[in-house]
Amino acid sequence: MSTNTVAMTGNIAVANAMRQINPDVCAAYPITPSTEVMQQFASFVADGEVDTELVAVDSEHSAMSACIGASAAGGRVMTATSANGLALMWEMLYIAAGNRLPIVMTTVNRALSAPINIHCDHSDAMGARDSGWIQLWSENAQEAYDNLIQAVRIAERREVRLPVMVCLDGFIISHSIERMELLDDMQVRNFIGPVKLHYPLLDVDNPVTYGPLDLQDYYMEHKRQQADAMQLAKPVILEVGQEFGKTFGRSYGFFEEYKLKDAELVVVALGSSVGTVKTVVDSLRQQGIAAGVLKLRSFRPFPAKELAAALKSAKAIAVLDRADSFGAYGGPLFSEVRSALFSLEAAPPTVDYIYGLGGRDFGVADVNGVFDDLKMLAKTGKASQEVNYITVRE
Amino acid sequence: MSNKIAEKKKGWRELPIGGMILEAGNSAEYNTGAWRTFLPHINRKECKNCLLCWIYCPDSAIIVKEGKFGHFDMKHCKGCGICAHECPVKAIAMVEAKK
Numbered sequence: 001m002s003t004n005t006v007a008m009t010g011n012i013a014v015a016n017a018m019r020q021i022n023p024d025v026c027a028a029y030p031i032t033p034s035t036e037v038m039q040q041f042a043s044f045v046a047d048g049e050v051d052t053e054l055v056a057v058d059s060e061h062s063a064m065s066a067c068i069g070a071s072a073a074g075g076r077v078m079t080a081t082s083a084n085g086l087a088l089m090w091e092m093l094y095i096a097a098g099n100r101l102p103i104v105m106t107t108v109n110r111a112l113s114a115p116i117n118i119h120c121d122h123s124d125a126m127g128a129r130d131s132g133w134i135q136l137w138s139e140n141a142q143e144a145y146d147n148l149i150q151a152v153r154i155a156e157r158r159e160v161r162l163p164v165m166v167c168l169d170g171f172i173i174s175h176s177i178e179r180m181e182l183l184d185d186m187q188v189r190n191f192i193g194p195v196k197l198h199y200p201l202l203d204v205d206n207p208v209t210y211g212p213l214d215l216q217d218y219y220m221e222h223k224r225q226q227a228d229a230m231q232l233a234k235p236v237i238l239e240v241g242q243e244f245g246k247t248f249g250r251s252y253g254f255f256e257e258y259k260l261k262d263a264e265l266v267v268v269a270l271g272s273s274v275g276t277v278k279t280v281v282d283s284l285r286q287q288g289i290a291a292g293v294l295k296l297r298s299f300r301p302f303p304a305k306e307l308a309a310a311l312k313s314a315k316a317i318a319v320l321d322r323a324d325s326f327g328a329y330g331g332p333l334f335s336e337v338r339s340a341l342f343s344l345e346a347a348p349p350t351v352d353y354i355y356g357l358g359g360r361d362f363g364v365a366d367v368n369g370v371f372d373d374l375k376m377l378a379k380t381g382k383a384s385q386e387v388n389y390i391t392v393r394e
Numbered sequence: 395m396s397n398k399i400a401e402k403k404k405g406w407r408e409l410p411i412g413g414m415i416l417e418a419g420n421s422a423e424y425n426t427g428a429w430r431t432f433l434p435h436i437n438r439k440e441c442k443n444c445l446l447c448w449i450y451c452p453d454s455a456i457i458v459k460e461g462k463f464g465h466f467d468m469k470h471c472k473g474c475g476i477c478a479h480e481c482p483v484k485a486i487a488m489v490e491a492k493k
């Protein structure tokens with residue numbers, strides 16, 4: 001295996017993964033903080049480093065529409081967006097998933113307006129959690145790069161055929177320069193292999209219809225198939241993650257367990273904040289406190305059983321949500337995690353912390369505060385407040 | 395009732411994914427003739443065989459024979475009246491279908 005250690009921002013790392021994947025079509029519209037992905041990729045196209053047909057469109061709605069057409073035609077298709085761009089794609093996200101098109105999209109997570117804000121939170125992708133897309137979340141540039149390469153394999157698998165969204169935190173990952181490993185171009189190409197065709201529209205000898213009217217007598221069967229495909233994606237995510245590890249030295253699963261095995265106080269989170277939580281866990285461990293982290297990678301499909309099994313011996317759990325679900329009982333991650341834990345005989349007490357909205361800093365002191373609460377919760381077994389807002393001025 | 399429907403139609407495991415239709419030209423099997431409340435009637439004495447009706451018919455229900463107006467395909471004619479409207483010599487009349 002030949003690798004190459006580089007210093008790169010998350011956006012440039014993602015653009016390089018796209019260069020190595022060499023998709024047939026990319027249709028995109030720039031939006032902060034994902035702009036650099038397509039800007040750098042457009043340079044690769046202009047310099048002849050890829051064979052991609054780059055389609056410059058008038059909006060994100062058109063970007064996803066063009067991706068849908070190109071994917072149905074039989075192409076390997078990628079794009080990137082953020083926040084309001086993702087929101088403008090909304091209608092087409094469901095159409096991509098419902099038509100079972102294996103489009104791979106980078107979502108550089110950013111807060112949704114209003115008030116207008118360009119910085120990191122997860123409200124964009126969390127809002128799209130029911131659109132039928134697989135969601136893989138990244139802690140850093142390396143993971144965003146690795147996830148994107150694996151996403152191509154997962155999306156195109158015959159029994160899956162679903163679009164995949166690779167999420168990375170806006171600015172924190174997208175614009176920070178990190179040390180990471182770029183894989184060898186040929187090895188990436190060998191790993192993903194040629195595009196897997198499934199009734200491509202351009203096969204004019206075998207004409208098929210995409211997207212016909214589907215009323216009361218068939219629609220529900222097609223939705224049932226989508227639900228099934230999400231479940232079938234689970235073993236594929238594991239298989240591809242293990243093969244990636246065997247080939248390149250970094251294995252991936254549904255989640256990462258960091259000092260979790262004997263942990264009593266556990267934080268469940270996703271995205272870049274996990275790096276900060278790990279630092280705090282290390283120092284707590286030095287003080288003899290059994291702290292640990294479960295970093296979720298696959299939010300869709302949600303690995304409920306596996307997650308519950310990994311958390312069953314915790315004494316107290318804090319879920320970190322970088323998005324709110326206004327009017328719900330806690331953030332989107334909390335709802336899922338608590339629901340998964342409910343099937344345990346003795347579910348550990350679990351609380352939610354909504355934090356870091358609109359790029360609000362989330363530091364070591366904030367994580368220490370969460371662990372202080374967990375110490376109390378482990379003792380008493382009951383929280384006075386289950387859904388909490390932190391990193392906010394009272 | 396719902397059981398009866400379930401018996402006849404394929405379940406989710408058998409259907410092509412994504413609502414895809416794999417057979418080309420299958421709309422010929424769709425009996426749009428069942429939608430009719432009006433029937434087109436041709437007056438062959440008036441007809442000039444210009445075939446404008448054939449061009450305009452949205453269901454390809456005008457069957458041409460040897461370059462001339464042949465007959466209506468009653469399995470697919472949905473009784474929309476476009477042919478009657480477009481005929482330059484008013485050779486087609488729409489007549490209410492008997493219930």
Ligand code: SF4
Pocket residue numbers: 436440441442443444445446447448463480481482483484485486
């Ligand atoms: S449009 Fe009228 S005249 Fe022309 S072919 Fe049809 S019926 Fe005959």
Ligand code: SF4
Pocket residue numbers: 434450451452453454455456466470471472473474475476477478
């Ligand atoms: S009534 Fe409509 S469907 Fe029937 S033959 Fe005329 S144009 Fe075609």
